[in-house]
Amino acid sequence: MSAPLLEVRDLSIEARNGTAKPLVHGVSFSVSPGRVTCLVGASGSGKTLSCMAVPGLLPQGVRRTGGTIAFEGRLLNELSGEELRELRGTRIAMVMQNPASCFDPVFSIGSHFRETLAAHGGEGNWRVRAEVALKEVGLENANRICRAYPFQLSGGMLQRVMLALALLNDPALLIADEPTTDLDTVAQRRVLDLIDGVRRRRDMGVLLVTHDFGVVARMADDVVVLEEGVVVERRSAVELFEVPEHPISAALVGAHRALCERLDLSEGVGG
Amino acid sequence: MSALLSLKNVHRRYRRGGFFTRTEMLHVLRGVDLELEEGASLGLVGRSGCGKSTLGRVALGLERPDKGSVCFRGEDIAASDPASYAEFRRSVQVVFQNVQNSVNPRMTAGEIVAEPMRNFFGLSKAEAVERSRPLLEQVGLKASDADKRPTQFSGGELQRVCIARALAPKPRVVVFDEAVSSLDMLVQARVLSLIEHIRDEQGLAFLFISHDLRVVAGLCREVALMADGVIAARKSSVKELVATGHPAIGELLASLPPAAPGR
Numbered sequence: 001m002s003a004p005l006l007e008v009r010d011l012s013i014e015a016r017n018g019t020a021k022p023l024v025h026g027v028s029f030s031v032s033p034g035r036v037t038c039l040v041g042a043s044g045s046g047k048t049l050s051c052m053a054v055p056g057l058l059p060q061g062v063r064r065t066g067g068t069i070a071f072e073g074r075l076l077n078e079l080s081g082e083e084l085r086e087l088r089g090t091r092i093a094m095v096m097q098n099p100a101s102c103f104d105p106v107f108s109i110g111s112h113f114r115e116t117l118a119a120h121g122g123e124g125n126w127r128v129r130a131e132v133a134l135k136e137v138g139l140e141n142a143n144r145i146c147r148a149y150p151f152q153l154s155g156g157m158l159q160r161v162m163l164a165l166a167l168l169n170d171p172a173l174l175i176a177d178e179p180t181t182d183l184d185t186v187a188q189r190r191v192l193d194l195i196d197g198v199r200r201r202r203d204m205g206v207l208l209v210t211h212d213f214g215v216v217a218r219m220a221d222d223v224v225v226l227e228e229g230v231v232v233e234r235r236s237a238v239e240l241f242e243v244p245e246h247p248i249s250a251a252l253v254g255a256h257r258a259l260c261e262r263l264d265l266s267e268g269v270g271g
Numbered sequence: 272m273s274a275l276l277s278l279k280n281v282h283r284r285y286r287r288g289g290f291f292t293r294t295e296m297l298h299v300l301r302g303v304d305l306e307l308e309e310g311a312s313l314g315l316v317g318r319s320g321c322g323k324s325t326l327g328r329v330a331l332g333l334e335r336p337d338k339g340s341v342c343f344r345g346e347d348i349a350a351s352d353p354a355s356y357a358e359f360r361r362s363v364q365v366v367f368q369n370v371q372n373s374v375n376p377r378m379t380a381g382e383i384v385a386e387p388m389r390n391f392f393g394l395s396k397a398e399a400v401e402r403s404r405p406l407l408e409q410v411g412l413k414a415s416d417a418d419k420r421p422t423q424f425s426g427g428e429l430q431r432v433c434i435a436r437a438l439a440p441k442p443r444v445v446v447f448d449e450a451v452s453s454l455d456m457l458v459q460a461r462v463l464s465l466i467e468h469i470r471d472e473q474g475l476a477f478l479f480i481s482h483d484l485r486v487v488a489g490l491c492r493e494v495a496l497m498a499d500g501v502i503a504a505r506k507s508s509v510k511e512l513v514a515t516g517h518p519a520i521g522e523l524l525a526s527l528p529p530a531a532p533g534r
Binding site for chain 2: 042043044154155156181182183184185186187188189192211212213214215216217218220237238241242251252255256257258259260261262263264265
C-alpha cells in the first residue's frame with residue numbers, strides 16, 4: 001500500500017470557552033491515494049469536526065488543541081491561513097451536505113465556476129473548463145446549467161454541480177461531509193458512483209463522513225467509528241461488516257442489516 | 272361504506288419562475304386517485320420531485336387541488352360545513368421530515384403537544400399540558416420532558432415529540448412525510464419500531480411517504496408507487512410492486528446501497 005496522502009494523529013478539538021470535556025479527543029486516521037476512508041458514528045460523535053479540522057475550517061468557537069495533520073508531506077497545522085487557503089480548492093476539495101447553502105443564490109452557476117477558477121489559478125476559458133467538469137459529473141447541457149440559478153436546479157443536480165466545482169483543479173484529496181444525506185436513493189447512487197469513478201480515474205483519496213452504513217458498504221475501504229469524540233474502532237470495511245468488535249459498531253452495522261432485511265425480495269425479482 | 276380518506280382525480284399545478292424569467296407551469300399532480308381505508312397502512316414511494324409530498328399536503332387539506340376532490344368519510348372537504356371540516360382537520364394529522372422547522376422553539380414540548388388538544392378539545396393550557404405527559408411517555412420520552420424546549424432534544428427525540436403531537440387530537444389518519452429520512456440509523460430504527468408499535472396498538476391509518484424502499488417494506492401492508500404525477504401502481508408489498516416491472520420502481524430498487532461491502 002502506498003504512503004498515506006493524509007495522516008491525522010491524536011487530533012483533539014475543544015470548545016473555546018468550554019470547561020467541559022473535549023469535543024474530539026485523540027482521534028487518528030489516514031487516507032491513501034485512490035482509497036476511501038469513512039468516518040462514521042451517530043449524530044454528535046465528532047465526525048464532522050474531525051474532518052473540518054483537516055483543511056482548517058473549524059467553526060467559530062471551536063479550536064484544535066492538539067495533534068498533527070500531515071498532508072503530502074506538509075504539516076497543515078503549522079501552515080498560515082493564507083497557505084491553507086492556497087491548498088483548499090486546489091489540492092484539497094470539499095463537498096458538503098446541503099448543496100443549497102453552498103451556492104450564492106444571486107449568482108448563476110456559471111459565475112460560480114468563473115469565481116472558483118479566478119480564485120484558484122484558473123487557466124484557460126472558464127466556459128470550456130466548466131463544460132468539461134460538468135460533463136465529468138454527467139451533466140451534458142453545460143450552457144443551460146451555467147445560465148441557471150441554484151434554485152432552478154434539483155438537489156441531486158446541485159450536488160453534482162458542487163462536485164464538478166470541487167474537482168475543477170484536480171485535487172489529491174476530496175473531503176465529502178454527508179454528500180448524499182439530503183438526496184433520494186436514486187440521486188445518492190449517482191453521486192456516489194461519480195465520486196467513485198473520479199477516485200479511480202485520478203487516484204484521488206477520499207475522506208467521507210456519513211451516518212449511513214449503506215454508503216459505507218458502497219464506498220469505504222477503511223472505516224473509523226467515532227463515539228463521543230473518540231475512535232472506538234478502526235478496521236477495513238469488509239472486516240467491520242463481518243465482525244464488528246465494539247458494541248457501538250455492532251449496533252450500527254446491526255441497524256443497517258435490519259433495515260436491509262426488511263426488504264425481502266427472495267424468489268428472485270428485480271435487482 | 273366509503274373510505275376514510277379518498278382523493279379523486281386530483282390535479283395540482285405550481286407556477287415556477289417569474290419576476291426575472293419566463294414563468295412556467297409545473298403540473299405536479301396529474302389525476303391522482305387514492306383511497307385510504309380505516310386502519311390501512313399505505314406506503315407511498317417515488318423519486319424526489321415526483322409529487323409525493325404535494326399529494327400528502329393535499330390529503331391533509333394544507334393545499335387545495337386545482338381540479339378533483341379530497342373526501343373525508345365520503346364528504347368533499349371543500350364543500351363541508353365548519354363542524355365536519357374541523358372534524359377532518361382533527362382526524363388527519365402529520366409528521367414532517369424537518370423536525371426543527373415543525374416546532375416553535377419558544378414553546379416547551381408540553382405546550383407543543385398540548386396545542387392540538389387546546390384547539391380541538393377546548394382544554395385549558397394547564398390541563399392540556401398535563402395530558403401531554405402520558406403522550407410523551409407513550410412515544411418513549413419521559414413525562415418530565417414536557418418542560419424541556421426543542422433545543423434540549425436530539426433530532427430523534429424531537430421527532431418523537433412531533434409524533435406525540437400528531438397523536439394528541441386522537442386522529443384516524445397520520446401522514447408521515449419522510450419522517451425518518453434525516454435521522455441517523457440507530458435513531459431511525461427506534462422511531463420505526465415506535466411507529467410500528469403505534470400502528471398495532473391504536474389501529475390508526477397511515478400514509479407513509481418515503482423514497483427509501485427498505486423503510487417502507489417492513490412498515491406498510493400496502494405500497495403505492497408514484498410516478499409522473501399519478502399513482503402508477505398499488506400492491507400489497509414492495510415485492511409485488513417490483514414484479515410489475517414499472518421503470519420507476521426498478522430505478523428505486525437498483526439505487527439501494529449494498530447490505531455489505533463487496534468489491
